[in-house]
Amino acid sequence: MTVSFIQRTFSVDGDEVTCRFFSPEPEDGGDFLCWYEIGWPEGSRTFRARGIDAVQALLLAMQMAHADLLSERERHGRQVLWLDQRGLGLPIANSIRDLDPDGGF
Structure with a gap:
């Protein structure tokens, strides 16, 4: 893993939770x-996340992080x-779009 190159901070039950993404590596x-x-x-x-190129790997990592955050909402309230x-302003897989009607793209 390299140094994270982008991050986003969310609020989870009032606590700051940071999601960091690391540069895709071959x-x-x-x-x-x-x-x-x-x-x-x-x-x-x-x-x-694994992709056929760096763009797909990053996109899939963002979708997976989005799903992880949503599952905390759905499973744990x-x-x-x-x-x-x-x-949450992150890409979302079509198969779980109904879990984030407020704004996944």
Whole structure:
């Protein structure tokens, strides 16, 4: 993992939670990995997405982070906001678009 190059801070139950995205890196075989980290109050969790190029890897990492944030809202009843709004402003996979009617793109 390299140094994060972009991040977004959300409010989760009033606590600041930062999601960091790391530069996609090539793998052997031509695919790319993009790591992301969500700094929850109870501890950071790190995940990765794989894409056929750096753009797809980053896009998939953003979609996965969005799904992780939404699952905290849906499964655990947490209030997850960005700029005091329910829409989190991250890309979302079509298959779970109904979980974020307020603003995934």
